Amino acid sequence: MSLDFIVMQLKFYKYQGTGNDFVMIDNRSLSFPKENTELVANLCDRRFGIGADGLILLEDDDAADFRMVYYNADGHEGSLCGNGGRCTVAFAKFLGIIDKDTRFNAADGGHRATIDDDGTVSLQMQDLTEIREKSNYAFLNTGSPHHVQLVKGIEDFDVYNEGRKIRYGLYGKRGSNVNFVEPLDDDCFAVRTYERGVEDETLSCGTGVTAVALAMHSQGRIKANQVKLRVQGGQLKVKFNKKDGVYRDIYLIGPAEQVFKGEIEC
Numbered sequence: 001m002s003l004d005f006i007v008m009q010l011k012f013y014k015y016q017g018t019g020n021d022f023v024m025i026d027n028r029s030l031s032f033p034k035e036n037t038e039l040v041a042n043l044c045d046r047r048f049g050i051g052a053d054g055l056i057l058l059e060d061d062d063a064a065d066f067r068m069v070y071y072n073a074d075g076h077e078g079s080l081c082g083n084g085g086r087c088t089v090a091f092a093k094f095l096g097i098i099d100k101d102t103r104f105n106a107a108d109g110g111h112r113a114t115i116d117d118d119g120t121v122s123l124q125m126q127d128l129t130e131i132r133e134k135s136n137y138a139f140l141n142t143g144s145p146h147h148v149q150l151v152k153g154i155e156d157f158d159v160y161n162e163g164r165k166i167r168y169g170l171y172g173k174r175g176s177n178v179n180f181v182e183p184l185d186d187d188c189f190a191v192r193t194y195e196r197g198v199e200d201e202t203l204s205c206g207t208g209v210t211a212v213a214l215a216m217h218s219q220g221r222i223k224a225n226q227v228k229l230r231v232q233g234g235q236l237k238v239k240f241n242k243k244d245g246v247y248r249d250i251y252l253i254g255p256a257e258q259v260f261k262g263e264i265e266c
């Protein structure tokens with residue numbers, strides 16, 4: 001990272017949720033220069049910075065326990081990050097802002113969450129009314145936009161190149177995250193995700209596995225309302241109910257942990 005002008009000492013924490021990793025900053029003082037896209041991208045850079053799939057600011061919120069502000073690794077503010085949301089809940093507990101349950105605000109609105117003694121975080125997602133079904137894929141927004149497509153031989157699938165093609169080719173400038181899925185069992189799917197804003201495959205995507213679970217249910221590929229999702233960095237669970245054509249009580253469930261903390265001059 002270029003240190004031409006040393007303007008501040010930045011205290012940060014590093015979190016990961018099933019291998020989706022984040023630089024986490026307590027910005028209740030509002031001292032972080034949010035408009036500095038280059039700084040965010042540099043902090044997320046795995047060679048010249050701390051290294052992460054995204055950066056999250058935890059801030060005060062008048063109407064909730066806290067607010068989560070999420071930036072993709074490219075430095076631009078993103079939509080909802082599900083794994084990031086779970087990690088921010090763990091961070092809020094670490095800071096003593098919350099105990100076992102919380103309500104917080106994020107880009108897509110209010111969320112409830114709980115955290116167990118073993119560190120498992122259950123994050124409630126917004127209700128989902130629309131799934132666009134096409135001949136060989138589905139598109140839905142679970143806080144972030146997601147393309148969901150079944151593939152065979154997912155272990156050897158070229159997620160980077162195929163994901164990139166779809167992200168730019170099918171969804172224009174705004175793009176979409178792209179999830180490739182293969183059924184493993186009656187209630188279990190393998191998922192690999194190409195993430196918009198990271199512009200690469202990540203080890204896990206929380207809004208992505210939520211989209212996969214709901215799309216698989218809507219296509220009748222699962223009957224249960226609880227699904228296991230095996231991702232490159234571990235396993236997540238998604239629970240939901242469907243009433244009057246609307247998916248409700250959607251929960252993304254899995255681990256979230258602090259990996260290290262430090263200080264960087266920027």
Ligand SMILES: N[C@@H](CCC[C@H](N)C(=O)O)C(=O)O
Pocket residue numbers: 020072077078079080081082083084144145176177195196197198202204205206207208
């Ligand atoms: N890793 C995230 C998804 C982040 C959002 C995304 N990259 C975007 O802005 O489109 C997750 O866990 O949900």
